[in-house]
Amino acid sequence: MAASRQWPFVGRADLLSRVVELVDADTHVVLNGAPGVGKTRLAAEVAAVFSGRGVNVHRIVASPAGSPVPLAPFAALVGNAVGSEAVQAARVALGANGRAGAGDPVLLVDDVHLLDDASATVLQQLLAGGHVRMVATLRNTAAATVGVPAAVDRLRHEAGVAHVDVTPLADDHIVSMVERALAAPLDGRGRRLLVEAAAGNPMYARELVEGSLAAGVLAGHAGVYSFHGDLTATPLLEEVVLARLAPLTGSHRTTLELLTIGGSLPYSLVERAVGFEALEELERSGIITAAVGSDGRPQGIDVAHPLYRELTRARLGALARMRIYRTLADTEAAAAGTHERSPAQRLRRAVWCVRGGVELPEHELLDAASHAVAAGDVPLATELAEEAHRATGSAAGAMMASWCAGQMGRHDDAVRFLRDALPQETDPWARAAMRLRIAEELWWTGRTEEGAATLADADAEPGPWTALIDAQRGMHHMLVGDLPQAVTISTPLMAHEHVWVRFVATLAYTLASIYSDRATDAIEASNAFLATVGDGDTRLLGDPNQHLAVQLVALAQSGDLATASAFAEVAYQETMRQPSIQARGWAAMLAGQAAELSGRLGDAARFLAEAEQLWASVDVPGFATWCGAGLARTQAELGAADEAADTLARLRRYVRPGMLLNEHLVHIAEAWVAVARSDRAAAAETLMTALDRSTRGGQWANVAETWHEAARLDVLDLLPGADGWQRPAGALAAARFDMVSARRTGDARGMEAAGSAFESMGALLYAA
Structure with missing residues (x-):
């Protein structure tokens, strides 16, 4: 309260x-x-x-x-x-x-x-x-x-x-104030949203937090708070802010509404809509600000404080918003004339037209949707792509709308868009890609048999395009944890002439290689693909940045944890500016894994809790499970065994038959909780299950991690089979092997050497 x-x-x-x-x-x-x-x-x-x-x-x-x-x-x-x-x-x-x-x-x-x-x-x-x-x-x-x-x-x-x-507080002080009041951290996007809305004003930050908590917009998950919807002000804050805005009428009010809906706008556009006098008066009263160019002339106009926009928007009805969007679209069209628009300007115009009820050709909508994807705004891309699909029902519109809907967790809609458009498509490559995407959406959500049957349907249309289907089968083998078969299928396909095939096959191969203890091979294959992709458009099959994410995982396994951690942190900070949920999920997951290895367990818990919630919110239970398992282990390491047990109980509700690659993480977390409760036998039993499963799947990196956790939990004496374990090739896995071997024999020098190896690669959690 x-x-x-x-x-x-x-x-x-x-x-x-x-x-x-x-x-x-x-x-x-x-x-x-x-x-x-x-x-x-x-x-x-x-x-x-x-x-x-x-x-x-x-x-x-x-x-x-x-x-x-x-x-x-x-x-x-x-x-x-x-x-x-x-x-x-x-x-x-x-x-x-x-x-x-x-x-x-x-x-x-x-x-x-x-x-x-x-x-x-x-x-x-x-x-x-x-x-x-x-x-x-x-x-x-x-x-x-x-x-x-x-x-x-x-x-x-x-x-x-x-x-x-008394000047505005720095952003980090605003965040510190809020997190100390909540006695818990905000997730990365929550921090960004709050500091942007408060703009250094502590009272605004406080009242936004209190209002959002009361409205249920701000809620905690595994000790991390996130905003689920627009920030909500308390009545006190509304009274303070609206006291300045309520008296505005006529062109003054129109200016405020245009900036509320359109965001920061070019000066020329706003002046064309409302005239100069209103802008001058609003600037003098501190309601708006004008950005001035090097020539001393005004370039852009915006509200003086973000809350002016947020509280005004909350009071605009659907028809008022439509009117304002249409005004913006009409004014922009008159101002632009025949001049060529930049991609950002085309995106802005498409949004104003769609929301203002102004029709646009399909190619303009899909171009704008592609630009929104590139900018990390998948929700906006979804809106534009679905408008294109509704208008024409074309395969191109269906592919874009399906990909966007899947990114938003609307997997059934993603499948429906493609199934509706499939009979109309005549290009066999496009038909194969559509079936791949249907199977992918089904696989993510645990419907593995239906996904495999969809790929089988493509076999009835033989041709070079079936290589794309085979590449996706390699992905499925990788995700389920059958790494030798994934490598066998994907290896020859990485040299295929079609960029779509190379894209999918390289993803399957690199991920399988990482967990097969061949991280160096994974990095080489990923670099080779990125060097040859050229202008090939792979966005409808998946995010091109997935290859960069794969490289971060490979860098950590190969022992270059410092580089992996640095890039993961940069990626996290960048994606927290974006509305794309899956992009933030990837970034938080990678940042959490890097933070844990680096020994920053508090940060790791925050990142992994955030990642679990993000993946769960878009109904990708496999990734949610992997992140949640890492969170449970981190909680147990921090001494919060009951919280770890609660996290594990939550993970059991995730259905993930097609995403068993990293199932060993769940067993490791269970072992940590068991040891915390003085049940070494139960810990050994669940670790033995993890070892058996990882060994059968050729997951040698996961085998090394599981043996290492057994050593950390001091249950090596209860686990048979260590004598037959061969020293891995990867730097991180090899250091794990050396530590386990030294612990088994009581070799103090060996343990010290392994600790030094961990320290040299930045794995400070294990160096202590």
Whole structure:
């Protein structure tokens, strides 16, 4: 509950020290800053310092509601006194007599610009009499300086008053404040969304979190909080922000609506729609900002704070949004004329037309959808591709719409789009690709028999295109954990003349090679494919970045964990800017694995919890299981065995018959929980199951990991078969072998050497 949540004071330690020093020097302080930036909280922290010394501290609050009532803020100090008697009464109440042992009293004045004339006069005379130190807050907006009492204005400019600017908090301080209040981390995208919406304003961040929690938009999963929908403001925040926006009408309101729906817009487009005068007035009032080019002319227009956009959008109905999109589309068409549009401009126009009810040709919609995919905005690509599919029902539209829907977890829709379009397609390569995609969607969701039957249907149309079907069969063997068969099928197909075949076959081969303890071969094959792909378009078969993800896994297995970790972190930070769920799932999964190996278990738990939730949200239970198993092991390593057991219980609900490659991770996590509960026999039994399954599938990297975990859990004495285990070729697997061998024989030097090998490759979790 919000009432019990403690919001910490962060990012202002140096500023707090500075203000305290000024007050100690008998200097009055005025804290200047925007609404919600933290002036009142800083003043409260100053008060706490002096109260802790035994200094008498009193706070008065000026407000719009109380300002018409003379002396209302001073009522508790002066009672019914007025004029000079009010000043004397206040001095007595404060103890401003120069005899206070702990120091002169401190008077906090919140929103000093809102004081009524009588209160402002009392304050000025009270300070002029000495033995009172003031800390006041003052909004630095243009509106706040209008109508300020003359006494306050004179006070602001007196020699003994220091003005201290309270600036927006840095992004990392906003995140720290929120995560400390939640007592749990946000996921990567949640951090990004929050810092962008708050824009350094701690009150905005707090009220967005409280509002989103109350609305169920912000929720925790395995100790990590994520936003599921638009951030929701509390009524307090809405009141604060909308007070500035509600009075806008006419072209001023139109400007705000255009920027709300269209985002940051070119100056020329907005001026064409609303005229110059409205823009100038809105800029002067701080509602919008203009980005200026090197020639000094305005280039772009945007709202001054992201919340202006978010709260305005929340109040626009469906018809209003359609009207605004249509206005944007019409204005852009008139402005662009016959000029060639960039890909980003074509995407923007397509969105405005689709949402404004303006028809576009299919090729423009599919071009825009492809650009959205490249930009990492799969939800937007899905909207555009489905519009193209609805308009024409073509195979091209079906392929794009299917791929996008699958990325969003709508696997049944993805299959339906393709099955509806398959009878109309005459190109045998396209028909093979469509069947591949249908089988893939079925395989991801555990319908392996139906997926295999779909591939079998393609055998009735023999030709060179069946190589694409064979490549997908290699992928299925890899995913189910039959690595020798995956390598056998995919190896000759990596040299096929068609880029689609090479794309799928290389994925199957490289992943099978990594887990077969041939990571170097995987990297070479992946590099060879990327060098020959040229202009070939593989996006309808899968994300081209999958090959980069594969290389990161291979780098870690080959012992170059430092490079793998660095690239995983960069990829994570980049994808957290994107709406694409699967892209974020890949990035979080890889970042979690790298963090665990590096010994950063807290980070690993956050990444893996995030990855599990992302994969589960798009109904890819195999990857969700792999991430959840890594999370459970990490939780157990951190001493949270009960949490690890809860995670394992959740994983049992995932149906994953076609995704058994890394099933050993589940057994390893079960073993960690069993040891935590003092059941070594159960740990050994589940690890033996993992060893048997991994050995039958030729998963030698997984065999090495399982033996190593047995050594870490000190159950090697309960497991037979280690004598027949051959030293692997990969650097990481070989170090695991050396550590296990040294542990079995009690070879202290061998253990030290293995630890040094782990340390040299950055696997600090094992080096300790």
